[in-house]
Amino acid sequence: MILDGSLGKAYLITLQPLAIGIVLCGAAGIGFGIGMGLSRSVEWLSLPVFIILQAAPMAAIIPLLTYMYGIGLTSKVLAVIMLAAPVIVMNSYKGIRNTPPSLLQMCRSFQGTRGQEVVKIVLPHAAALIFTGLRLGLAMGFIGIVIAELLITPTGIGDLITYNSSVADYPKMFATIASIVAVAAISLHLLERLERRWFP
Amino acid sequence: MIVEVKNVAKTYDNGVEALRDVNLAFPPGQLSTLLGPSGCGKTTLLKIIAGLIPKSAGEVWVKGKKVDAPGPERAFVFQDFALLPWADVLRNVGFGLELRGVPRAEREEVARKYIGEVGLKGFEHRHPSQLSGGMRQRVGLARALTVDADIILMDEPFSSVDEQTRRKFQEDLLDLLRQHQKTVIFVTHSIEEAAYLSDQIALLSPRPGTVSKIVRPAVDHSRSPDEIRRDRGYLDTVDEIWTILRKYV
Numbered sequence: 001m002i003l004d005g006s007l008g009k010a011y012l013i014t015l016q017p018l019a020i021g022i023v024l025c026g027a028a029g030i031g032f033g034i035g036m037g038l039s040r041s042v043e044w045l046s047l048p049v050f051i052i053l054q055a056a057p058m059a060a061i062i063p064l065l066t067y068m069y070g071i072g073l074t075s076k077v078l079a080v081i082m083l084a085a086p087v088i089v090m091n092s093y094k095g096i097r098n099t100p101p102s103l104l105q106m107c108r109s110f111q112g113t114r115g116q117e118v119v120k121i122v123l124p125h126a127a128a129l130i131f132t133g134l135r136l137g138l139a140m141g142f143i144g145i146v147i148a149e150l151l152i153t154p155t156g157i158g159d160l161i162t163y164n165s166s167v168a169d170y171p172k173m174f175a176t177i178a179s180i181v182a183v184a185a186i187s188l189h190l191l192e193r194l195e196r197r198w199f200p
Numbered sequence: 201m202i203v204e205v206k207n208v209a210k211t212y213d214n215g216v217e218a219l220r221d222v223n224l225a226f227p228p229g230q231l232s233t234l235l236g237p238s239g240c241g242k243t244t245l246l247k248i249i250a251g252l253i254p255k256s257a258g259e260v261w262v263k264g265k266k267v268d269a270p271g272p273e274r275a276f277v278f279q280d281f282a283l284l285p286w287a288d289v290l291r292n293v294g295f296g297l298e299l300r301g302v303p304r305a306e307r308e309e310v311a312r313k314y315i316g317e318v319g320l321k322g323f324e325h326r327h328p329s330q331l332s333g334g335m336r337q338r339v340g341l342a343r344a345l346t347v348d349a350d351i352i353l354m355d356e357p358f359s360s361v362d363e364q365t366r367r368k369f370q371e372d373l374l375d376l377l378r379q380h381q382k383t384v385i386f387v388t389h390s391i392e393e394a395a396y397l398s399d400q401i402a403l404l405s406p407r408p409g410t411v412s413k414i415v416r417p418a419v420d421h422s423r424s425p426d427e428i429r430r431d432r433g434y435l436d437t438v439d440e441i442w443t444i445l446r447k448y449v
Contacts, residue, residue, distance in 0.1 A: 100280075100282075102278050102279075102280050102282040103282055103284070105247075105252050105276075105278070105282065106276070106278060106282035106295075107299065108252060108270055109250055109251075109252060109270045109274075109275070109276040110270070110275070110295070110296040110299045110300070110347060111270055111271070111272060111299065111300070112299040116299055120295075120298075120299070121284070124284070124286050125286075
């Protein structure tokens, strides 16, 4: 499958919505999390949404996405976002909220401004947790994209799995499943190594 | 008097009355201690003087001006050190200057000078996690000295430092403060520490905290540490304080 290019082609299709979804989540999710951590009103507005998203069974919501956004790229990206966003947002939010109060007092005692407080203390302190959130978000994204490809329209890896299972070519089906597990595990491991390097 | 506390009271939002009608004056160039059992509001009082928490009533005057917020004439040393874990000693010590926008080269030069004075030369590029409790507090002290405030406020700075380190640190502290002519307000629950270090001790009674007595230890601080610890005046002060405080515990 590697040699005839079918696996490579499938990954090219599968990884596209995953990459788009994670990048969007990375930017907007971290932004939201930081906003929620810093401002009570943003917190009041959006915390319930993310708690509900975290609790909702995604497999049940995906048909709804198909109904609203069709079977194209949009629904798949949305599936990735809905799974990945809550962990990314919640981790950024907790990272901000858990800033030790004595560090904030220290900053104020040296007449630091609110801006300096955020840039020099709150954000560096939250950075490690934000990155952990990104890593967990990617793990959820892999789950999201495979569910989407199995439930919405079989494309990419989802297509290879459904097609090979329907023609009873089980070796190929298992090879595909093993490969997606391996790709997910390896990319998470690489991110974890990066995390250890940056935030020892 | 460089710092004056007039009729200060503090009641927390949850209804706990921490301080009631506290009146205190702190002479310049001296080390004054706020001493009392835990829960007597001594840290609260210190943080009110620092402008870190709002008071419910009363006034704080620093160098002839009424204050409600932190100012450049006061520097705070925290009980839990409050060091940036991701920054090395050099950046931590220079952090007060960094917040004031002092250029990097200049603040690092000042930081290096005070790192040397507190005895941490050679540790400039270590991170707080690589230092012992005593060394971390030396970083906290150096940071307070760099901003060249006249008044240093210290909140139980030695409470998480082991006994041997504490003695050495106390001696170094006395030396440093005398050199720099600082006014120090120092919070502690250790009677020996208060008697050993202070020119003036304010004893606080617990809940709500009020000043129950002011003691001026008859201790000659120019003598050697070992002499002081065997000194008649020092021992009498410890006894006198204990007679008062034992009523509260």
